[in-house]
């Protein structure tokens with residue numbers, strides 16, 4: 465492959481773009497769009513979210529130490545964009561976008577009823593980086609729309625019709641599986657087994 469070189473920038477898309485709900489001590493609830501989010505740890509389940517200190521959500525999350533990550537679907541793209549270009553300082557985005565709220569199980573911040581997946585998070589540490597502060601948070605509880613769970617209890621995120629934000633554009637996340645975890649070695653094992661059978 466022949467590659468061109470650019471100055472340093474993050475090239476880790478696609479990850480789903482998310483809607484984060486937060487609440488301050490007066491019970492005011494806000495929602496904002498986040499693209500800079502990532503997996504940090506399996507046990508305990510931890511995520512990272514990069515938030516600019518000037519966001520209203522930053523204030524709310526820092527104050528309460530809690531937030532909910534809601535995964536929106538393709539049909540909600542316009543709402544996602546709106547929540548990422550308007551601040552809760554000027555308008556009530558929850559009512560503007562007609563979002564319904566649902567009580568969470570562990571945290572006091574509610575989740576968005578219309579999103580198929582919600583993760584309740586508790587902030588563990590905040591690391592100032594530059595333009596953004598990195599919030600490291602533990603996921604205390606996960607809620608998944610029933611239609612995405614098969615009869616064996618397996619969650620099919622690929623059926624959720626999630627969206628990603630990459631370099632100024634929204635895209636649907638592809639829903640075709642390219643192989644199961646470990647398939648690269650599994651094939652070899654299976655082939656070996658078949659060959660062994662042939663040898664018999």
Ligand SMILES: Cc1cc2nc3c(=O)[nH]c(=O)nc-3n(C[C@H](O)[C@H](O)[C@H](O)COP(=O)(O)O)c2cc1C
Nearest residue numbers: 496497498499500515516519520521548550551552
């Ligand atoms: C697609 C998209 C992704 C965004 N990702 C982030 C992000 O990761 N971190 C952040 O601080 N702001 C991000 N923003 C900007 C905020 O969502 C935006 O400034 C919002 O108005 C802040 O709302 P608030 O002041 O009500 O918290 C993003 C905006 C868009 C449209």
